Amino acid sequence: IRNTTFSKHWLFSTLMKLIEEVEKENDNKESEEGQNDFSVDVDEELQTELCKLWDMSMNSEVVQFLNEFKAVEIFVGIIGKSQAPRVTEICIGILGNMACDSEVCVTMSENEKVRKMVLLLLDNSDPQTLNETTRFLYTSLSNPAAREEWIRAINEAENIQEHINFIFQSSTNSDLLRNTAEFLDVLLDVDEELCQKWATPLLIQSMLEAFKQIGCKHSTALETYLHIFQLMSTTETGVESLVECADSLCPPLMKYLGILCEDEIVGLEGREAALASALSVLNVIFTSHDDTATMLLKDERLLRIFLKILEPLMPYIQKINDESLSETKPDTATSAGECAKGDNIESNQEPTISTKDETKEEDLDGETDESDEDEMSEKSKQLMMMLYQVLQGFTFDFLFSIHMAMTEEDEEEKEKTSTECSNQHKNLFTYMNESVSRVRLNYFIATLKDAANDTFNPVDTMKTAATKFQLDRLERIIKSVEEGRYVHRENSNDNGT
DSSP: OTTSSOOHHHHHHHHHHHHHHHHHHHHHHHTSTTOOGGGOOOOHHHHHHHHHHHHHTTSHHHHHHHHHTTHHHHHHHHHHHOOOHHHHHHHHHHHHHHTTSHHHHHHHHTOHHHHHHHHHGGGOOOHHHHHHHHHHHHHHHTOTTTHHHHHHHHHHSSSHHHHHHHHHHHOOOHHHHHHHHHHHHHHHHHOHHHHHHHOOHHHHHHHHHHHHHHOSSOOHHHHHHHHHHHHHTTSHHHHHHHHHTHHHHHHHHHHHHHHHTOSSSOOOTTTHHHHHHHHHHHHHHHHHOHHHHHHHHHSSHHHHHHHHHHHHHHHHHHHHHHHHHHTSOGGGOOOTTTHHHHTSSOTTOOOOOOOOOOOOOBOTTSOBOHHHHHHHHHHHHHHHHHHHHHHHHHHHHHHHHHHHHHHHHHHHTTOHHHHHHHHHHHHHHHHHHHHSOHHHHHHHHHHHHHHOOSSOOHHHHHHHHHHHTTOHHHHHHHHHHHTTOOOOGGGOOOOOO
16 A cells, blocks of 8 residues: 555455454354453454554555445444454554544444444443543544534433543543543533533532542643533533532642642743633632632632742733734723733633644644744734633632622621631731732732723722731832832842742
8 A cells, every 4th residue: 555564455354354253253152151251352463463454544545445445334343243352442443543534534423333333332341442432532523524423423322421420430541531531521612512411510520530540730631621620610500510519629720720830930831721721610619609719718829829820921921912012003002911801802702711732734844834833823822811811800800809808897897707807818918918029919910900890990909908907018019010110020129939
C-alpha cells in the first residue's frame, strides 16, 4: 500500500485468520458452557499480527483500503461474536483509528449496528476495551458531521450515564478516567439538553471519586474534569447539583488552586482554561450557597489566590489592551481592563471556557506556517482575557458579599454577631494592608475598578473598610490606583509580600 511496508494481501490474510479464529472460538464455546469471558484469547502470533494492523490503521491509505474491504462490518461482527478481551480491544481500537478519517467516521455514525455495538461496549468490564470505546466515542462526537447520529443514539440508549458513573466510581486506570472524561466533556459541550439532564449530584460525586485518582496537580485530565463542572454550572439543574455537592466539591477545587499558587510567581501559560473553570465553578457556588460564601470569606486563601493569579495575568491584559488601543481612535479608547468586559464576548454572554487543544498544521517540510503561529497567539490572548473576565466577576461578587455584610453590621450596630463579622472582615483588609505587596494590590484594585458597574463599585467598599479599620497604607494605595498612579515593586518602599 504505497508508502507502507505492508501489502493488501497481508491485510486480507490477517483479517481472514481473525475471522477463522473467532469461528473456531465459537465452535469450542458450545461445548464449554460457563467459561469465563476473560479466560479466552487468541494465540500470541495472531495477537501480534492484529497489533501491527492496529498500528497501521493510523495510516490514511490503510484506512481507505479497510473501508473498501468492508472491514467495519467485519470488526463489528467479530466484536459481537468474540469472547476474547484482547480481540475486542484491538478491533474497537482499529475502529477508533478509522474514525479519525472524517468520511469514514460519518459512514460509521450512519451505521446502526456500529452505534449499538459501541454503546453496548460501555457495559464491558475490561478496562482496556472501555478505554478504546470511550476514545472512539470522543473522536466521533468531535466530528461535527458525525455527532448528531451519536447524540441521538446516546439519548435513546439505556443506562449510558450509569455506565459512565460506574467507571468514574470504580476505575483506577488513569487512561480510562481521562478518556471517559474527554468523551463526557465533548458530549455535554455539544448537547445543552443532555448537559441539563445529566448534571446530577450523582455524576458530580462520581467524578469526585475519579478526581481522587488523578490528583489535584495540574494535568490535561484534571483540566477536562474542571471543564465538565464548568459546563454543568451553565445550566439551572447543574447549579443546583453543584450547590448540593458544595461541601465535597469546594475542598478539591481550593486544593488545586492552592497547589498552583504555591510558587512565588504563578505560571499561567497552558493553565488559563483550567484556572478559569475552577474559579468559575467556585464563583457559582459562592453566590448560591451561603455556608460556602461564609467559609471562603473567613480565611485568606481565596483572596491570596486572587492576588497571586492577577500578578502574572495583569501584564498580559495590559499588553492586550495596549494593542487594542493602538487600533482604536482616541475618542473610543477604553480604560486599563475595560475591553475584557466586551471586546471579545458579546454583551450578556457567558465566557466560553474551552479545554480543547488545537494542533498546528505543518507544511510538508515540517515547518509551522506563520499564520498558525498568529492563530495560536490569538488563542492565547483569548484565554487570558477569559481568565481575567472570570476573576473580574468573582472579585466583584467577593467584595459585594463583604459590602452587604458590612451594611448589615452598621444596621445592627453593637450586636454580638455584628462584632464577629466585623472582626472577620477586618482581618481580610488588615492582611491586605500589612502583608500584600503594593504591586499585587495595584492589580487587585484595578481589577475591581474595571468590574464596577452603575449599581455597585467594589472599590468603594475597599475605601470604606480602609477608613473604618484605620488602614492608612491600603487607603493610600487605593487613592493612587484611582488616580492612575501605579507604583511597581522595583520602586516601592513598601515591604509587603
